[in-house]
Amino acid sequence: MQHSGLSYWERESFMDLDIAIVGGGIVGMSVAASIKDRWPQRQVTIIERGCIPYGASTRNAGFACFGSLTEIVSDLDIMGADQARKLLFNRWLGLKITRERLKSYDIGYEDLGGFEIVESSLANSIDRIAEINELVEDFILDYIQLLKATDQPGLRLNDKQHLVSMSQEGQVDTGKLLKALHAYCISIGVEFICGSKVKNFEALHGKTSIHVKDPIRGDLELKALQCVVCTNAFTQKLLPNIKLNPGRGQVLITEPIDGLQFRGNLHIDEGFYYMRNVGDRILFGGGRNLDFDAENTMKLGLNNDIQHQLDQILLKYLRLEEQPKIDIRWSGIMAFGKNKMPIVRLQEDGLIIATKMSGMGIALAGQIGEEVVGIFEENNL
Ligand SMILES: Cc1cc2nc3c(=O)[nH]c(=O)nc-3n(C[C@H](O)[C@H](O)[C@H](O)COP(=O)(O)OP(=O)(O)OC[C@H]3O[C@@H](n4cnc5c(N)ncnc54)[C@H](O)[C@@H]3O)c2cc1C
Incomplete structure (x- = not known):
């Protein structure tokens, strides 16, 4: 007789996900919040490798900004006026969305x-x-x-x-902002699996198989109907094709x-x-x-x-x-990357990527969440 790593209850209730979001930083949580706000009946689960996020979102400077003069001049020269303007607008819009979403929380905005x-x-x-x-x-x-x-x-x-x-x-208090976003996500029913590192993905009969390292159980396989990857700088470890x-x-x-x-x-x-x-x-x-x-x-x-x-x-x-x-x-x-535009797209293998914030994720995150909702809508996901 073989002992299964999972109980019947664990297999039935925890392994099959509707929408999985990999990465629980400001972008992962903003994407989760936008999806859940748009479709409250859908199940959204964030898979985060740390017990709290471990990248940039809890370690930044807390500027709620859109771009300084010399930065924008450099962007104009590299990206051209249309792209530079779009980026500035998306940062402005993203911050507006985040501040509006968290208006009843203390994010230390000054x-x-x-x-x-x-x-x-x-x-x-x-x-x-x-x-x-x-x-x-x-x-x-x-x-x-x-x-x-x-x-x-x-x-x-x-x-x-x-x-x-x-x-x-x-400026924001970065710690308060992240805690507020977490509290907001919990309040609308977003679920969190923390301390579990995603090792790789596999497309599987219309689903994504997500191989995860649980520090106690070892290797686990979760399956999700949709999977959004929000691992910013660490994306290349998971998906080497993303440059x-x-x-x-x-x-x-x-x-x-x-x-x-x-x-x-x-x-x-x-x-x-x-x-x-x-x-x-x-x-x-x-x-x-x-x-x-x-x-x-x-x-x-x-x-x-x-x-x-x-x-x-x-x-x-x-x-x-x-x-x-x-x-x-x-x-x-x-x-x-080569320019400062984030990567937000649906790949052929069914994964949605929302990454490369170019050092401006506080402002951008709210808008990135809405852009991902747009991808779901356009593709009937
Ligand atoms: C020093 C510093 C100062 C900054 N100052 C500002 C500022 O003032 N204003 C501003 O707008 N931006 C600033 N930024 C940039 C901003 O913090 C980032 O753009 C933003 O936090 C990116 O958010 P994210 O959620 O995409 O990435 P992250 O915060 O890096 O989140 C990615 C998450 O994915 C998780 N993860 C990675 N791999 C896996 C895996 N295999 N399985 C499961 N989980 C995984 C990580 O643990 C992490 O929590 C600064 C950044 C730094 C480092």
């Missing part, structure tokens, strides 16, 4: 504004402000404004740098700083550096461009050279009396 210090090497971006404002004027009026250095007394600027602001930009580049982002947060003046988000150097206040602390991250090869990794960890550089340039941009004490340093993994 309307403190977004700023950019434009270095002299990128000063020609200033000539593109009118062009960009015109591109987005039907959804954000007067998006970018040129300011005087004295408008932000907490920042340190030299006379070759420019200061601009991005309107409608705010994207992982990018590690490193962050530090200081201890509270007495007399800290700066409030809001600060972007520097096409978004490669980002700084914000968290109460009286400063969160500062970036520097991936200092060592692209080493940071093109799915491994969480710190690069001492980059962390040292972050320590150095903190005082370059902030008017502080002394080097602040650092509380925690950490990293998270993002997904990039």
Whole structure:
């Protein structure tokens, strides 16, 4: 007689899924929420490898932003006006959807504004402000404004740098946002299987067979009518045909700083550096461009050279009396590609892919959920 790994009850109630979502970050949960909001009777299950998400969504900087001046200028040059505009609109729409969905939850949203210090090497971006404002004027009026250095007394600027602001930009408490989204998903009946890593997929008579590693039971096979893959940078491990580049982002947060003046988000150097206040602390991250090869990794960890550089340039941009004490340093993994457009599509094997957020998932996630619902509708899934 053979002992089955599964009980009768487990086999009957847990192994056959309607819609499986792989990855429980902000995108996976937003996709689950959009599907369940649209079709409350359908069963939606998120399969997440960590006990809490383990990628970028709980490890980011919490900018609720659409793009800084020099970043948009670079996007315009690489992607052209139509694509760059579409991306800005999708970020704006995505954030609107998320804030509306979570309006009765505390996500720590603060309307403190977004700023950019434009270095002299990128000063020609200033000539593109009118062009960009015109591109987005039907959804954000007067998006970018040129300011005087004295408008932000907490920042340190030299006379070759420019200061601009991005309107409608705010910040969230990343932890509260993710907990709120989780609570919202639970409230509408989304189910979660956590601590189980998906190993691979197989198309199986109109269903997808999902091979999962349960830390206690070992290998399990779940079957789903539809499966949406929301594993961002880690997608390539599961689906090597999806081309994207992982990018590690490193962050530090200081201890509270007495007399800290700066409030809001600060972007520097096409978004490669980002700084914000968290109460009286400063969160500062970036520097991936200092060592692209080493940071093109799915491994969480710190690069001492980059962390040292972050320590150095903190005082370059902030008017502080002394080097602040650092509380925690950490990293998270993002997904990039040739351009910044996310990958959202139905594949021939029946899998739906929603990945490659290019470091802007907080804003995009709400819109990605709606785009996936559109794929279900168009294909009668
Ligand atoms: C340091 C840093 C700062 C950032 N700052 C900002 C910011 O200020 N504003 C902004 O908009 N964006 C920011 N981002 C980017 C943003 O965090 C991401 O775009 C967003 O979190 C992507 O969400 P996601 O759900 O697609 O991916 P993830 O959060 O990476 O979620 C993917 C999930 O899939 C799970 N998973 C992976 N493989 C498997 C598997 N085989 N089986 C089961 N589960 C699996 C992972 O554990 C993970 O939880 C930042 C990112 C980093 C790293």
